[in-house]
Amino acid sequence: MTLLELVEAADCDGVIEALPGLPPEERDAECGERLFAARRARSDEWTFAQKWAWLAATLGCAISPAEAAEQLIRFRGTTTDRSGQLSGAVDVHPVAWRIELVARIRDAVPDEGYSCCFRLVEHIARGTGAPMPDRDVFLRAWLFNHFGHYRRVGSSRFDPADVERLRADPLTPVFLPLALERPGVPVRSWLLPFVQLAEDGLLERRALLRRVVAEVRQDGRVPFGHAQEWELLAPTREERAELADDLAAIVEAQLTRLHQDGTRKTTEPTRDYLRVLLADPADNVRYVRDHLALLDKSLPVAALAQEQLVEVDRVEPLEPELVSDASARILLREEKKLVRTQLSWLDRLAKGDPARADRVVLDAALAFDNREVVLQERALHVIARHLRSAGDDVLPRLRTSAARLHASLAPRAAEVLGSEEAGGTCVEALPPAPQPEPVPGPIETVVEVAQEVAVAIADDWEPIGFERALDGVVRHAALDRAGLTEALRPVARKEPRGLYGQGPYLFDVVRTLRGDEPREFALTGAIWNRYRRDEAVLSPPESMLDARMLEVLRIVESGSQPFLLATPTWSTGALDADALVERIAVFEEHGVLAAEHDFAQALLRVDPAPGERVVRAAEALRSEPGRRLARWLRGGGLPHQDSTPAGWAEPAAHRDALCRPAHPGPGIELPLPPAAGDLVGDAQRERVRCVLDPFWLAQLPHHRDEVVARDINTAFVRGWGNERFLPHLAAAGGPAGFAVHRLLAGEIGSCRPALRDLVLDSFLVLAARGQLDTGLLGEQLGAMLSGGRMKVSDVHATLQAAADTGAYRTTWSVLAAALPGLLGGDIPRDSARLLALATECAARCGATGEIPAVAEVAARKGPTQLVKSARALRDALA
Known part of the structure; x- marks a missing residue:
């Protein structure tokens, strides 16, 4: 078969085997021209195997080294591993031709990536004695041929046999030191074998360490695995001292990245890297101010900063002002883990140095402003343990701070601080009741x-x-x-x-x-x-x-x-x-x-x-x-219809947890056309859209409860924009019955914090207008919470915000009605938070009386937070 026929058959090995036996006239320039012509005519139809066979045939023909180099570099299908297959195709040429080919390839290969001709160049260099190119692209290809693509440190894919092959490679004595010297060779991509080679004495460990540090400083990015790199290198204190300036620059760059904050996932590589870089607290002292600034960031970043500060303080005690600064930044945060860690730190400081107790107890008192009762209680315990060492001078300030404690902690605070329990009730603070505004007259132009x-x-x-x-x-x-x-x-x-x-x-x-x-x-x-x-x-x-x-x-x-x-x-x-x-x-x-x-x-x-x-x-x-x-x-206009469903408050209805309003039914004969009659006739649920529209209220401005009851399907679809409808509903006219309260109850448990203010405003407006039935709303909330239709944490967030405005009595009335339903069956998670809020509101508005469901939970055994909160509420109502 001729070369062209072998190419058509995609037989690359056959081409290489045939080349040495062909007479020169069948491998001359004319043969090469025929191959090029066939490629131009058939290239779009050829498979990769046919193109590969064509390349082998072309290299074996009497073309110039320059043209051969151009074809090799151009051929996109060629990879480092396959280029060695073409060695038989170039072996038919004289030595001088092959040496010139190596020189041409050396000068023409692009700088980026890896050389696609490395194996072929290596074969020619070994066979002819030509110098092996040492450009960065060939150094990278040399490492790639030994170790493959980048492997993360600690990967099980690494084969120790690769290091053995590298030791036996004649290029190692020349290429290995060059790899450490050249910035264009990413040493970290093959760090694990490099560390092994350093341990075996084939390269200098300090040179490797300097190179890795320089590469990190220049790159700036910290992908996953960098922390394991540093642990693998395990530099000694002397080695870190030699690289102090570079390491300081790297640490400062990573701290700057953390100042930009981010999610747990995006900051994880940087946080892990800083942990290993700053493993020695002595190296960490100079960054105390940076760590303090990071305490205001997201939880993962703040946790790292707090961790570093605690470690530094173990070695070299921080100034009291710095500890106070850290406490002020952390103790009011919502994350319990951060606050508990800070209080434990303060507790340890006072225990180790009683002279610092006065400053510690005042710092711990900052947690009295935290929303979580358990954290306020923990801070009070820290103060109680160290109050004697602190002295009497701090008592006035502590008593002032204790006024902000949760009402359930007032007895314990009075016992610890020697002050009387706070008494009296707060004046209910509600916003001014909004009034309808007149509409301007007709438009004039x-x-x-x-x-x-x-x-x-x-x-x-x-x-x-x-x-x-x-x-x-x-x-x-x-x-x-x-x-x-x-x-x-x-x-x-x-x-x-x-x-x-x-x-x-x-x-x-x-x-x-x-x-x-x-x-x-x-x-x-x-x-x-x-x-x-x-x-x-x-x-x-x-x-x-x-x-x-x-x-x-x-x-x-x-x-x-x-x-x-x-x-x-x-x-x-x-x-x-x-x-x-x-x-x-x-x-x-x-x-x-x-x-x-x-x-x-x-x-x-x-x-x-x-x-x-x-x-x-x-x-x-x-x-x-x-x-x-x-x-x-x-005749008094359109008559009102009650939306309260029969028997909705029975326990069986609570299990359904939907509490659907009674739909206004037919039977009202009015002198209205059909379209207007449908507005006040029987509700048609299947014809209702997903979002309640304020225009519907404007159609029946004196009957808002019936508007919601007729279109109640949408009241059960959370996440569709009913929060925007609620302010219009609160400002509308007509009675606020079961349907209005059911819609408000559903949105109080909304999981969208950004829109919670709209729900809160509606709640307060209805209360200010005297139209909020707190008992009805509370019973609905209790039924829906016990039925699992909403999260306790979402309801708590809205009602806590209502209490924070000063509406303690209104909030308490809602909670008092909700607690029997909430505690009557399987008690949902986080219910202790609602009990704690109820305790605070009851104490501030002077509420008394017994709630049997609360007393039943309080009588249980065990120190759970739910039982403790129920006992605190029972005692506050006594």
């Missing part, structure tokens, strides 16, 4: 209308702005349609982001008013747009809004109304009855017939108890809407 429309489209959580903008469109479409159309030009350019909420509806009204092409998924305009959504996917509030928007489109198109009747006059969405009477009187004066859904929405928003004067004014109206309004007001 088309420019202002465009501005209000733009804001309403962008903000779906402001229903009053939407209603004013909608009324402005209707008013000015009748007064100056051309001017309004031009003013709304910028508003119609950019579509709203979502498909839900009142913003997209208003956007479609604007486009229809302007005569623009309807959107593909327009929400309104069924008579113009065939893509309108199927009504089956709409919830009742959305169906009512949809019907109103279609009606607004007809009003704008026909000019049948000068304005809308349903525009609210109060920020809750409520409508003054006298304002509605005046609007209908204007309609009567101009002979305007009110649109059906606009009038129905006005009835649902109007004040149901306006007073006799307003009712008589309504009865004086002559039109059919006027007479319907008069009957509506005389």
